[in-house]
Amino acid sequence: MNDPSPIAAVSKPDALRSAITDARARGDAILDIYRTDRDLRAAILKPGERTVYEPKLGSGPFIRPSHYGVLGFFALEVDDARADWWASEYPVDRVSGRGIHVMPLGPVRADVAESLRYVLTVFGDDIHHVRLVPGYKHRHVEAAIVRQGVRRAIRVAERVTGTSPVAHAWAYAMAVEEALHISVPVAALRERTCLAELERLMSHLGDLAVLAASTGTVTAAADLLTLKEMVLRFNQAAFGHRYLRDRLEVGGGSPRQVEKQALLSFVAEVEREFRQVRRALDRTNSFLDRLHGAGKLPTGDPLGLRLTGFVGKSSGHASDLRWDRTYGTYGDLTQDLNPVHVDAPDAFGRYLVRAEEIRQSLTILKRLEGLPPEEPVPGREGRFGSGVGFGLVEAPRGRLFYRVAVRGMDVTAVRIATPSSLNWPAVPVALAAHNILQDFPIIDASFSLSVAGLDL
Amino acid sequence: MFYRRWLYHFIRRPAVSPYPFRPDPAALARPGQIVTTTRQFGRSLAVRHVDGGSSNGCESELALLGSPVYDWSRFGFGFTPSPRHADLLLVTGIITEAMVPHIRETYDAMPEPKLVVAVGGCAGGEPGYFAGLPGVVGDLGEVVPVAARIPGCPPSPNDILAVLLAVVEAPAARRAGGRLP
Ligand code: SF4
Numbered sequence: 001m002n003d004p005s006p007i008a009a010v011s012k013p014d015a016l017r018s019a020i021t022d023a024r025a026r027g028d029a030i031l032d033i034y035r036t037d038r039d040l041r042a043a044i045l046k047p048g049e050r051t052v053y054e055p056k057l058g059s060g061p062f063i064r065p066s067h068y069g070v071l072g073f074f075a076l077e078v079d080d081a082r083a084d085w086w087a088s089e090y091p092v093d094r095v096s097g098r099g100i101h102v103m104p105l106g107p108v109r110a111d112v113a114e115s116l117r118y119v120l121t122v123f124g125d126d127i128h129h130v131r132l133v134p135g136y137k138h139r140h141v142e143a144a145i146v147r148q149g150v151r152r153a154i155r156v157a158e159r160v161t162g163t164s165p166v167a168h169a170w171a172y173a174m175a176v177e178e179a180l181h182i183s184v185p186v187a188a189l190r191e192r193t194c195l196a197e198l199e200r201l202m203s204h205l206g207d208l209a210v211l212a213a214s215t216g217t218v219t220a221a222a223d224l225l226t227l228k229e230m231v232l233r234f235n236q237a238a239f240g241h242r243y244l245r246d247r248l249e250v251g252g253g254s255p256r257q258v259e260k261q262a263l264l265s266f267v268a269e270v271e272r273e274f275r276q277v278r279r280a281l282d283r284t285n286s287f288l289d290r291l292h293g294a295g296k297l298p299t300g301d302p303l304g305l306r307l308t309g310f311v312g313k314s315s316g317h318a319s320d321l322r323w324d325r326t327y328g329t330y331g332d333l334t335q336d337l338n339p340v341h342v343d344a345p346d347a348f349g350r351y352l353v354r355a356e357e358i359r360q361s362l363t364i365l366k367r368l369e370g371l372p373p374e375e376p377v378p379g380r381e382g383r384f385g386s387g388v389g390f391g392l393v394e395a396p397r398g399r400l401f402y403r404v405a406v407r408g409m410d411v412t413a414v415r416i417a418t419p420s421s422l423n424w425p426a427v428p429v430a431l432a433a434h435n436i437l438q439d440f441p442i443i444d445a446s447f448s449l450s451v452a453g454l455d456l
Numbered sequence: 457m458f459y460r461r462w463l464y465h466f467i468r469r470p471a472v473s474p475y476p477f478r479p480d481p482a483a484l485a486r487p488g489q490i491v492t493t494t495r496q497f498g499r500s501l502a503v504r505h506v507d508g509g510s511s512n513g514c515e516s517e518l519a520l521l522g523s524p525v526y527d528w529s530r531f532g533f534g535f536t537p538s539p540r541h542a543d544l545l546l547v548t549g550i551i552t553e554a555m556v557p558h559i560r561e562t563y564d565a566m567p568e569p570k571l572v573v574a575v576g577g578c579a580g581g582e583p584g585y586f587a588g589l590p591g592v593v594g595d596l597g598e599v600v601p602v603a604a605r606i607p608g609c610p611p612s613p614n615d616i617l618a619v620l621l622a623v624v625e626a627p628a629a630r631r632a633g634g635r636l637p
Contacts, residue, residue: 108506108558110537112518115507115555136554137509140589148585156585162513162610206516209523225523232520242612243513452512 099123103437107136114451125436130428137455145414150176151250153411157402158245161418161453163206166192166199167395168402168416169248174327175404176250176411179389186329188252193328194263194368195244196393197361201270202231202243203396204354204361207448211351212281214445215290223277227270234266260369271362278355291348295430295443299345309398310357311423311447314342314349321394333367347446386412395419397449420453500532501624504542506562508596510549513610514576518546526613531621539565544620545600550578550586551593563600571603571623572596575616580605 100123107115115136121129141160145153157172158165170192209224232242238258239247297315307317320339322330340356342349391402398419405413521528536542539562574580574596581595596602604623
């Protein structure tokens with residue numbers, strides 16, 4: 001880490017703004033401004049250098065609750081990782097009234113959960129208003145990608161969201177390939193398609209297991225987790241990593257051929273097992289009754305949320321990039337299939353879409369093996385010049401977007417829009433729509449969004 | 457009268473609810489009076505998980521520990537909804553500065569004896585691609601005493617289970633050095 005030259009000690013947004021203007025005038029790139037528990041900081045990258053350093057921007061008495069007795073009463077909301085800096089710029093809406101109280105939940109939550117704070121405003125059992133406070137997991141992923149070279153950065157992209165590494169790596173690779181005009185051999189595209197569908201399978205099975213567990217349907221949860229473990233073990237055997245990391249390369253790399261018979265028998269087994277679980281779930285009233293009407297989103301999108309993935313598909317935004325852009329080898333595989341579309345913008349609809357998508361993924365995997373063998377066409381290595389490229393991939397949770405700027409062997413800038421960041425704004429809306437606190441885990445599980453994808 | 461109590465509680469809001477965290481030294485001074493054992497952790501172990509900035513790959517593996525395939529409850533393990541009941545703290549992810557106070561608070565709220573295990577390369581002091589980034593601590597050992605680190609990205613449920621068993625069975629002296637597994 002090189003010598004941090006502190007910009008200025010400031011405590012107000014105004015002073016901060018002028019300090020940042022100065023840094024920009026010097027030609028430094030401001031990657032991010034954020035606050036820690038103690039002070040405000042900026043992540044700054046000097047042009048031509050790989051290290052990021054972080055001058056402190058100022059410190060103030062950031063009081064945390066429960067340490068200060070009476071003061072804690074007033075400081076209840078000050079604990080938010082980044083909120084009070086944002087709050088001065090964007091006023092936070094609050095609900096007040098007789099009998100209403102605020103129930104902060106998180107960042108440490110029960111069971112295995114990611115760090116995020118929900119500020120629930122409740123009246124008795126009814127949830128009236130929800131505010132999400134991210135920022136606890138802010139890891140500067142984009143800065144981490146920029147620090148690496150073009151080829152190694154794909155490994156960082158795989159670690160943005162641990163449960164969808166293939167989608168991230170593919171979107172990143174697609175963006176770089178577009179920027180540098182690299183064409184990818186068909187064999188590599190087929191491998192990517194296969195990996196992406198296996199990942200969708202794994203992700204959906206895990207999500208549905210959490211959903212089943214949240215309604216107390218533990219038998220189905222156990223079955224679904226066992227199925228997920230089956231997929232993970234197949235991944236390990238066929239591609240050398242349970243979460244399919246370290247396979248994708250910019251330009252295609254050396255694709256691995258899965259044994260046809262192994263894949264087909266695996267698909268058949270998952271299909272058979274899943275059909276049984278699905279049939280049992282569809283007949284379990286205690287499961288269905290909790291889902292119907294829970295976390296209902298307004299139809300017609302009056303809030304302009306532009307939802308994606310299974311959340312969108314169940315609330316009237318049926319778009320799927322596998323059909324819309326037919327990237328990879330999806331064009332041949334999805335001709336006579338249609339994107340799943342369900343008309344139920346509640347937890348039940350989100351369950352149904354994923355259950356159908358699991359079936360669809362299995363079909364695509366089967367067809368992938370049936371494709372005629374392709375002439376081994378070597379990919380064309382593009383010039384290492386400079387350029388900007390876009391990568392758009394349908395991740396398990398929805399539309400994933402990468403914009404990558406490349407110069408020589410370096411990534412100069414990257415922007416990521418994850419499906420989770422698109423869908424998270426819908427969670428408060430769905431939670432505060434005539435639900436009670438007991439529905440909270442179910443609604444939360446029905447969205448199954450990743451916090452890692454929100455707090456990049 | 458109501459308002460007197462109300463005011464009293466308002467002013468004297470305790471930081472944490474009082475709870476006998478440590479064994480009573482007076483009771484410990486009388487050998488034979490209480491049942492003792494060399495094993496610090498018995499047949500049931502309550503586990504608490506905190507995410508210190510993970511990519512959620514580690515969480516995905518932790519969730520599988522309860523599945524019939526690994527079924528950690530046959531060893532007496534189980535997640536607890538409160539740190540007050542926890543014997544063991546699992547921390548995942550590169551440790552972000554925003555999470556440091558929350559990890560510490562969770563650790564402080566756990567009764568003695570207690571253990572901390574870092575899950576994944578990130579928490580175990582090998583943050584890899586995230587090393588040296590702003591706001592990243594990168595090693596759980598700098599925040600709370602760590603009994604064991606489980607390498608891997610993410611470590612498989614098998615590895616996690618093996619290390620947890622090793623940690624729980626190990627004598628306290630070896631555990632304290634953080635040299636496990
Ligand atoms: S060790 Fe790997 S899987 Fe675990 S949190 Fe870190 S990057 Fe994610």
